Amino acid sequence: MRLDLLAALNTERAARRACVLVTPLDGGAQRLVTGPALKADPGGEPLAGAISAALAERRSRMAGEGGQRAFIGVEIPPPRMLVVGAVHISQALAPMARIAGFDMTIVDPRTAFATPERFPDVPVIAEWPQEALPAYGLDPFTALVALTHDPKVDEPAIAAGLKAGCFYVGALGSRRTHARRVERLAAQGLSPTDIARIHAPIGLDLGAASPAEIAVAVLAQVIGALRRGDAPAKGAAA
Incomplete structure (x- = not known):
């Protein structure tokens, strides 16, 4: 060459x-x-x-x-997964995602949760998404998984992921919670087409209940988006 x-x-x-x-x-x-x-x-x-x-x-x-x-x-760049929220689901998701071949990163401004002790061997960024994402650099080969259930944390990241063309954008929350989220994102100027790309409630409909089961449902949905292409889809985990 x-x-x-x-x-x-x-x-x-x-x-x-x-x-x-x-x-x-x-x-x-x-x-x-x-x-x-x-x-x-x-x-x-x-x-x-x-x-x-x-x-x-x-x-x-x-x-x-x-x-x-x-x-x-x-x-093709290796796939990455950016998880917003250092929660119990993230603790189960992190090792599974790494085994599946994803470069995993956790973002959460809540320093009591975003600690290396809770997430060994995974980069943890204890900053607000608005501060962390420019340096991280979202792209079409990144999955963005929002799990805090807090609009102040999740929604700036969701909007950034949609604008960057992330191959997957998913958010925790019930259908009622997501309906209110849609209203707020639309008020920020995001198009209906972009908003329709959000997988919410997040995860495949497996009847998942525990944090570990929800993590399995989320990872399966992310892999499906990576291998078969993204599309608006109904999840099950609330």
Whole structure:
């Protein structure tokens, strides 16, 4: 690989942006496909359709015919999970999410709860989301899970997650609680389409009751959003 291509690839990785390395099988020069060229209409990229499909499946593949046959190497940032709320559900969710391959972080301004002792081996940020999120850097490869049940803490993070295009945004609370949340978020200027992306009540409908069971329901829903694409969905955990 050329040094300039390697440098560009490392820049995309560091910025947590998806990209594709195309390697022609006829010995032609490799090329890195980034930014707008990853869309279905890349303006001249001959393997645009195959690249789009490979990205959707998050899987590298062979593509093209004849002289255009090439290996499409998909580079996807590793998934992260940002949990807002150092609560009992978070304590159960943290080790499970790490086992499932998520880079896990806890954010909670309540210093009595956001402690390393309660969350060993997981980064804990004892700050308000408004203060912590700019440095954290939400992106489309991050799941945002809001669990404090406190609008002052959860809702700034939820709004930021929707604006950043997080692949999953979920919030704890009953349907009545979420209805009031929707009103407040709409008053802040968030569109109905964005608000409809919030999974609330959070978690798959497993009949979960204990914090550990709710954590299982949340993790399952996050994995579904990661692997099959996000969509408005009904949860069960209140």
